[in-house]
Amino acid sequence: MIARFKDFEINPVHNGDAWKICDFVIANETRLKRYFPKTLEQNLNPTLSRFYVESKVKQFENQELFLFTLKHSETRELAGLIILKELNWEIKQGEFAYCIGYTFEGQGLTSEAIQHLSKYAFNELGLETIQIITHKANLQSVKVALNNNFKWRKTLLNEFTPNGEAPLDMELYELRRTSKY
Structure with a gap:
């Protein structure tokens, strides 16, 4: 387990x-189809999801991409997914992508x-x-992004x-490592 808070936990x-x-x-298909089309198409049935998860576990082990689940600690219901992707180990940089289920938004x-x-x-x-x-x-x-002190860059x-x-034009926010981490 990576973290636990408010009756929820984050796990690889x-x-x-x-x-x-x-x-x-x-x-959550309707909310995923615009910004997470690949995740959606790779999980449309249990067989596809099994292949998806197997590949993400391997990518996690190889430090190519990190997929985390956010689950309710007691019910084990999946509330959201957080992906740390676009990893560049030379400059120690990565990008977060995330989605939260309809029933858990606004919390x-x-x-x-x-x-x-x-x-x-x-x-x-060791990312910077x-x-x-x-x-x-x-x-x-x-x-x-703003709640976590990410700064708008461009x-x-x-x-x-x-x-x-x-x-679409997109907005880039960044958080750099500081002594508080």
Whole structure:
């Protein structure tokens, strides 16, 4: 376990998570299809989810990508997923992506999970800079970045193209390692 807070815990993905991730993705399909299309298409049924989780466990072990689950400690219900991706070990940088289930939004869980995982990324993984890239209209994601002292750096022109849409400009936020971590 990476962290526990407010009856929730953050854990590295493990092979037993496939069914929960499949259920989570299907239940939250509408909110995932724009910004998490690959995660969605890789988890549309239990078999796909099993392959997805197996690959993410291997990537975690190889420090290529880190997928974390946010679950309710008692019920074990999957509340959200947090991914530390785009890792560059030469400059010690990574990027967070995250999604929270409909039934758990508005509780500050994502902000708190990012706080704990930022400490983990700095102290356990040795990263120096963590990024969050979000669309300016995704106010909840912007709030997560600001709640965790990520600083706006710049607008990334045509950074992300949702399926069937024109490219979108995205906002880059960064948190750099400080002595408080």
